[in-house]
Amino acid sequence: MQPGWNLGNTFDAIPDETAWGNPLTTQTLLHHVRSQGYRSIRIPITWSNHHGPAPDYVIDTAWLNRVRQVVDWSLAEDFYVMINLHHDSWQWINAYPADPTTVMNRYKALWRQIAGAFRNHSPKLMFESINEPQFAGTSGDDQNYQVLNTLNTEFVHLVRQSGGGNATRLLVLPTLFTNADQGRLDALTATLNALNDPNLAATVHFYGWWPFSVNIAGGTRYDSNVEQDLIGTFDRVRNTFVSRGIPVIIGEWALLNWDHNRPGVIERGEFLKFLEAVGYHARTRNLTTMIWDAGQFLNRNELRWRDQGVHEMLKASWTTRSGTASSDQVYVPRTGTIASQSLTLNLNGTTFQGLRQGSANLTQGADYTLSGNTLTLTASALTRLAGNRAYGVNSAIEARFSQGVPWPISIISSDPPTQAAATGTTTSFAIPTQFRGDQLATMEAKYADGSAAGPANWTPFKEFWQHFQPDYNANTIILKPEFFAEVNDGRVTLTFHFWSGKQLTYYITKSGTTVTGSTN
Template identity: 60%
Template sequence: MTRRPARFLPRRRQSSRPRRRLTALLLAIVLLPLVPATAQADDPPLPPPSAPAARSAVAAMQPGWNLGNTYDAIPDETSWGNPPVTRALLKKVKSQGFKSIRLPVTWGIHQGAAPDHRIDSAWMAKVRQVVEWALDEDLYVLLNMHHDSWMWVNNLSTDHDTVLARFSATWTQIAAEFRDEPSRLVFESINEPTFSGTSGDDENYRLLAELNRVFHRIVRESGGRNAARLLVLPTLYTNADQGRLDALATELTSLRDPMVATTIHFYGWWPFSVNIAGYTKFDTTSEQDLTSTFDRVYDAFVERGIPVVIGEYALLAYDHNRPGIIERGEVRKYFEFLGDYARRHKLTTMLWDAGQFLNRNTLQWRDPELFAQIKSSWTTRSGTASSDTVFLPKSSAVTSQVLTLNPHGTDFQGLRRGSRNLLRGKDYTVSGDQLTLTAAALTELAGDRTYGVGATLEARFSRGVPWRIDVITYDAPVLSSASGSTDGLSIPTRFRGDMLATMEARYDDGSNAGPASWTSYQQWDTAFTAYTGDSIKLTSDFFTSLKDDSRVTLTFHFWSGASATYHVIKTGGTVTGTTA
């Protein structure tokens, strides 16, 4: 995967002229044979719609799941931490409601020398086995060329003939191997295409169009079921900026093939997706980034009868090995919103799972509540709230707490703890969208006031999945002085029930400090981490970016709303940290 931040664009204005769009589409189809392939226009030509069979197939692939970090791993399927694929895994995926899998495969490291570039027979047999297992489970399979995109295909501009010959040889072998497989096997030309040494986007677009034409010709000419097999073509970088979409629309026009679909990837508003610049919540900015992206894709393709596969979606920093980068409730809000908006825009979604969602050793979901939220979003909306936590300071009396409900068109049904329903009017009240938990109820729920989660509630709505609310006892975290080297500094921290949200860093003159010099709010995992219950760690990258002998003031922000100030100074290879 090659991750790129999505560009923020304003919300699309809804069109009030569907008849004009339909007329333009019909004219484009009628006049298309009269337009030279080299014709230039201010706007890209409207591509002809895909065949009903293509649209039906893509719709039948919803929802999809990626077998990530396996056959795309380097050098072999277990190299990136996942176990060998089993038939039981695919049965599990099918049983959970998925209708398709995307099978990313890196071919280049399993190929011989030029001119044949012969794919290792044992590797091809492994890929074939997974394809057949999945087809036997009645799953669609989207088979692609994956990390080859940045390992050698990216050199197309500077080593054109060599790269094109290898690309052709690779797809010739794949097409021949699978030419007689059922139509539920779908081919994707290249993952996240990128090119080095080019003059800019215009050249990038030409190179990608050339690759897609070669891919298209090889597959179609290989015969068998490949003559009418559904083919999926990506935008440049699989990005959904308007220029990328327009360029792909032009490609589709030149191909004149009704059995094609398009694909992009989506990992959310980049600052939220990696926790930088203070974007710790799935707020209106993150929401608008998603709606703008999906609206552009819908307008460019779906509305013109061309199906779209969101070939990968997740959050860049979501990883079970690194908990806390993105707060759990905010993760749930993102997936709830994404699933619903994609469904209403007829976009087929394929969850990128490199092992962070489904544990492939136990075949259990690592976070069952999160998966339930994802699964529910395929068919309906769920209610949420402004937060999934209620913090009660241990050092002061318990008071009532207010959360804002986000029903999303559902009806709020009440609160439950385990098998017991809380009493409306006594334990909580509702006024409009304001849910108030009473002091008496919270006192009972907090129990012995031990730091941490004292009780978990469910806010229930008329449809969708419940919204979890943790009642947490805390006090403001306490940090201690420390010393170390520029390899990293561990700051002893008593979290006392609280959780770190983000960190700011500034020099005494007010300027930003840290690797991300454009913002005071540094990126989790790049500048700092907080994965253990006893410390906050500052990284070597953070100290490398600092000026010598200049004091840096750190402000740690916690999810309770508390904050803590800390000072660090780098002198040569040593660093010291002191409390404010």
């Protein structure tokens, strides 16, 4: 099954397949995904809007036929296929503690019909009981575990009793919240032990170290926190399940805010490092990964990857390691003398083989030097690569290694950004900003006493895009209403951190719904 891909925001969309912006699924789309190296496909399905009332909860014929059509197309492409109950989890299954009879009757009615519809399908079709199970009004985890055990157990018994291929079909059981904390894993282990069924798999989801996944609390880089969270998660599921012969499917993974609609939240090079590491750590632990793609990776209208380099890093990670570096950006000044600059290579078991610009190799000694893992670009090389030194990316080179994909390095000309005074309201406030070739990394907000201002007040670093957002075309940084909703009246000091390393200090004063801003 490795690697796998999610047909996200499609059949799970509410109320129907195209409601969340994706086109109708076609055979051509599925063929394309298969041709790109993916071997399994998860088709999340929300059934809530597509069945009749109690007591029979009859699934709409047209909806079931459409699901069957896409499942059949996927199997014809030689995919392993997984279907589930998706957003049903928070729409009505979560009400189980307060109304167990109604929820269980509906749950059983749906799975009875789904199991019946697919009972004679290929064994390459799998059923997943519930997506990200969660429950309202419980007394805590112990009761949550009991409820999930009841639902998972009922699911397995019902499907097995439906006969045909379902007697031995692979069934996939989630942990609570599909989370990989040890307590969640142990609770699912108890369920698996009690069921004693050889054709069960466990599933968890993985969206990385949360501050990095959404860019909050200064989590701008793939650092040791991100790495240790990744290794710890994958080690726990391997030690709990894989070591006992129970397959583990990482049914969804990515970073939460990597999205073509929110550019800049996750810096591209840091994301590439994350992708490389996930592939390696999953592969060496025999975990199956199914990337969550709601349209942010594959442009389904054009059948092209939105970022070809991201796809190439993903694909390489399925079989090998790739070398990376401390950054994929080298900033040089717009004017004045350019000095040499260094990057630290992360060899990841590879051997560095040189730098290249297009089809031309750069010359060791004249253009770059290597000392241990320190790669230094010479002043003369950077001056040449900077070209006319217009703001922004002037040239692209790549570090090449003995295996995997090359590491991209952009040579960027910039000057320190500047800002200007502004007035506005808590619902519409933008700071005039001349970025001058630079890119925003994060923003801090503090009151006069040094305490964190605004939402998430456990950290001065606010959440990129949720609380603030650069608009490079308009030359502004927007402060969002969500930010001001939790800012006290008075003066707040903002510190903007840019990827060049430059910082700007800016001051805002909030009085009711009125906001003013200045550089001093």
